[in-house]
Amino acid sequence: MTNKDRIKWGIIGLGNIANQFAIDLLLLDDAELTAVASRNRNKATEFAQKYNCTKAYDSYEALFEDDQVDIVYIATPHNSHAELAIKALESGKHVLCEKPMALSYQDAVRMVEASKKHNRFFMEAFWTRFIPTVQEVLEKVNQGVIGDIKAVQADFAFYANEAAGGRLFDKNLGGGALFDIGVYPLFLSYVLLGLPKEITAKSIYHKNGIDLQTSMLLQYENAQSLLQASIVYDADMKATISGNKGRIELNSPWYVADGYTLFKNEKEETFSLPNLGKGYTHEAIECHNCIKNNQIESKLWSHQNSLDLSRMVEEVKQQIRLDF
Incomplete structure (x- = not known):
C-alpha cells in the first residue's frame, strides 16, 4: 500500500489509552501514525520515538494545523474533550474522541453540530461497539x-x-x-x-x-x-x-x-x-471505512447514538447531583 493511500493519524493526550491505541494502530496496513502532541515536549518526543512517528508537537493546536494529519484521536482528560474536538473539526480534521465525549449533553450537541458544519467525520470512541x-x-x-x-x-x-x-x-x-x-x-x-x-x-x-x-x-x-x-x-x-x-x-x-x-x-x-490486538483496531477500521466513503458519522455508532447515551448519562449526573 502506498503512503498516500494510508489514513494519517494524529494523537493528542499521550497517556495509557493513547499508548494502547497506538499499538493497535500498528496492526493496520492502511493506518499511519503521523503526528503526536502533548503539552510536555519530552513526553511527545518519547511517544513518537516509541511508535516510529516522525512528528512530535508540544501543543495540540500545532498538530491541528498539520496538513498531513487526516484524523485526530483525542485521548485527553474528559473535561477537555468538547473544546479540543471542536477545534480539530474547525481545523478540517476528522475526529475520534474518547468516551465520554463530553461532561454535559449540551457540549455533546455542540460537537455533533461542529462535525456537520465542517463536514468532517466525528465519532465517539466507543470501541466496545465494534468488537x-x-x-x-x-x-x-x-x-x-x-x-x-x-x-x-x-x-x-x-x-x-x-x-x-x-x-x-x-x-x-x-x-x-x-x-x-x-x-x-x-x-x-x-x-x-x-x-x-x-x-x-x-x-x-x-x-x-x-x-x-x-x-x-x-x-x-x-x-x-x-x-x-x-x-x-x-x-x-x-x-x-x-x-x-x-x-x-x-x-x-x-x-x-x-x-x-x-x-x-x-x-x-x-x-x-x-479481538484484533487489544480491540481498538476495530473502531479504527470503522473510522477508515467511513472516511473513505465520505461519511461524517458511523452507521454502527452514529451521532444520534452518542447523543442518546449522553442524555442518559446527563440524567444520572443530575440524579446523583454530580456537578463539575
Whole structure:
C-alpha cells in the first residue's frame, strides 16, 4: 500500500489509552501514525520515538494545523474533550474522541453540530461497539435467538488506588465512576434496549463530591437493566442479557469480551471471538471505512447514538447531583 493511500493519524493526550491505541494502530496496513502532541515536549518526543512517528508537537493546536494529519484521536482528560474536538473539526480534521465525549449533553450537541458544519467525520470512541463479540451478540439478539429481552445486568468495577494520584479522583478532570466507567454499562443497555422510560440512580461519594460508586436501574416498557460502576471494589465484570427464551453471558471483562456463552433449552454453547490486538483496531477500521466513503458519522455508532447515551448519562449526573 502506498503512503498516500494510508489514513494519517494524529494523537493528542499521550497517556495509557493513547499508548494502547497506538499499538493497535500498528496492526493496520492502511493506518499511519503521523503526528503526536502533548503539552510536555519530552513526553511527545518519547511517544513518537516509541511508535516510529516522525512528528512530535508540544501543543495540540500545532498538530491541528498539520496538513498531513487526516484524523485526530483525542485521548485527553474528559473535561477537555468538547473544546479540543471542536477545534480539530474547525481545523478540517476528522475526529475520534474518547468516551465520554463530553461532561454535559449540551457540549455533546455542540460537537455533533461542529462535525456537520465542517463536514468532517466525528465519532465517539466507543470501541466496545465494534468488537466481534458485541457485533455477533447484537445480531443474535436482533434475530430473536433469546426471545424478548427482559433483563440486562452489567457492571464495571475495579479498585483504584487514590494514593497513587491520577485523574480518576480529580473532580476538575471529570473524575469519578460514572463518567469514567459508568458509561459502559449504560451503553450496553442502550444498544440492546434503546432509551429507557425512567432511570433511577444512587451513589456513594468521595469527600470532594465525585461518585465512587453508582448503581442504576433503567426501566423500559417490558424490561429492566441493573447496572453498576465503581472505583472502590473489584468485580467479575461479566454481563448477562436475559430473554424469555434464553440468555447470553459475555466473557469477562465484558466491555472487551473475546467471546460469549448462549444458554438455551437447558443447553449451553460457547463462542470464541478474539479481538484484533487489544480491540481498538476495530473502531479504527470503522473510522477508515467511513472516511473513505465520505461519511461524517458511523452507521454502527452514529451521532444520534452518542447523543442518546449522553442524555442518559446527563440524567444520572443530575440524579446523583454530580456537578463539575
